[in-house]
Amino acid sequence: MPSQKPSYVLVTGATGFIGAHVVDNLLARGFSVRGSTRSKQKGDQMKAARPQYASKLDFVVVEDFTQIGVFDSVMDGIDAVIHVASPFFYDTTNNEQELILPAINGVRSILSASAKSGSKVQRLVMTSSFASVVSPSSTPAPEFTYTAANWNPLTYEEAIDPKSDSVTAYRGSKKFAELAAWEFVKEEKTKFDLVTLCPPMVFGPVVHPVPTVQQLNESNMMLWGVAAGVDPLPVTRVPGWIDARDLAEVHVQALLTPEAGGKRFVAASPEPFSYEYAADIIRDEFDWAKETVTTNYKMSEKPSASYGIDGETVARELGVKYRPFKETVIDLVRxxxxLTI
Ligand SMILES: NC(=O)c1ccc[n+]([C@@H]2O[C@H](COP(=O)([O-])OP(=O)(O)OC[C@H]3O[C@@H](n4cnc5c(N)ncnc54)[C@H](OP(=O)(O)O)[C@@H]3O)[C@@H](O)[C@H]2O)c1
Incomplete structure (x- = not known):
């Protein structure tokens, strides 16, 4: 439990989609931020885009975050950590090597640096995922609501099975990385406490360097694909979502709320989404999209969720409000x- 408010926060994955929003939320609240990235160029670009925070923001390059010890030398003065970095892409050739082991070893590496003697870290907030909560192969009753008490039943063997697809492997990477974090704090009896956050799909405008549309992060690429005209529309695997700006707020509130320590939260808007609903919004809002968005789908007023996802606990305990899906879609697509014209 943090005894006092942190002042200098290390954010891993700071040059990624969600990480950059977390950096901005912290800076706007007056914290000093150290971002870790694999790319000096992206770190330099993020800093250059925020001249008003020149004295509050620095970046360190950690090329391979899976090696224990790589974070040890960047912890000077750091009194809190938000660990966002983890591989999130589906275009893999070896799921275990590219997704699962880096996710788990990245967690062990940042936790071990935070636990080193002399560390001032009081709390570590980790971005896990609803992928570590949902049981994708079962069909729950419509009245069923997933909460932070649920765990994806996927086994390690299933996750690394070469016959498993990369979506399954990604789900395994998040589950086993989160479990590794909880196990670490328990076994090592760390002085810092842990909070894990389990968001479903995260969408919204980007504030990190995205040189070309092809380099958009995985989740936004799915949504942008609807505007760009993919046909058929993507399958809505999970009906839950959250705006990246709201999720950044959740991360920072999780860091600052004393009672959050030791807890796991599902962070999800209560409003269900589907790619059909996104297509409706985009066609309604943007004239140019009437030419691009496929009509090869059934228009819907608003999607109804096949099951519930408890985002209310986060709203109540961390004091966060969720934006409407329409606003998120419009902000991202605009x-x-x-970038494309
Ligand atoms: N977007 C979603 O829908 C969603 C939903 C639930 C959970 N999440 C979780 O949110 C976190 C951020 O994802 P995102 O959507 O922001 O995607 P993203 O833009 O691809 O960000 C991933 C971040 O992780 C870092 N990273 C990936 N592999 C790494 C490795 N091997 N070594 C060091 N750093 C590595 C990347 O570093 P560089 O910047 O240096 O490339 C990047 O900053 C991930 O933990 C993801 O699982 C995302």
Whole structure:
């Protein structure tokens, strides 16, 4: 439990989609931030885009975050950590090597640096995922609501099975990385406490360097694909979502709320989404999209969720409000359209 408010926060994955929003939320609240990245160029670009925070923001390059010890030398003065970095892509050739082991070893590496003697870290907030909560192969009753008490039943063997697809492997990477974190704090009796956050799909405008549309992060690429005209529309695997700006707020509130220590939270808007609903919004809002968005789908007023996802606990305990899906879609599509013309 943090005894006092942190002042200097290390954010891993700071040059990624969600990490950059977390950096901005912390800076706006007056914290000093150290971002870790694999790319000096992206770190330099993020800093250059925030001249007003020149004295509050620095970046360290950690090329391979899976090696124990790589974070040890960047912990000077750091009194809190938000661990966002983890591989999130589906275009893999070896699921265990590219997704699962890096996710788990990255967690062990940042936790071990935070636990080193002399460390001032009081709390570590970790971005896990609803992928570590949901049981994808079962069909729950419509009245069933997933909460932070649920765990994906996927086994390690299933996750690394070469016959498993990369979506299954990604789900395993998040589950086993999160379990590794909980196990670490328990076994090592760390002085810092842990909070894990389990968001479903995360969408929203980007504030990290995205040189070309092809380099958009995985989740936004799915949504942008609807605007760009993919046909058929993507399958809505999980009906839950959250705006990246709201999720950044959840991360920072999780860091600052004393009672959050030792807890796991599902962070999800209560409003269900589907790619069909996104297509409706985009066609309604943007004239140019009437030419691009496929009509090869059934229009829907608003999607109804096949099961519930408890985002209320986060709203109540961490004091976070969720944006409407429509706003998120419009903000993202307007921004990315601007990159393409
Ligand atoms: N987007 C979603 O829908 C969603 C939903 C639930 C949970 N999450 C979780 O949110 C976190 C951030 O994802 P995102 O959506 O922001 O995707 P992203 O833009 O691809 O960000 C991933 C971040 O992780 C870092 N990273 C990936 N592999 C790494 C490795 N091997 N070594 C060091 N750093 C590595 C990347 O570093 P560089 O910047 O240096 O490339 C990047 O900053 C991940 O933990 C992801 O599992 C995302």
């Amino acid at each position: 921004q990315i359209r601007g």
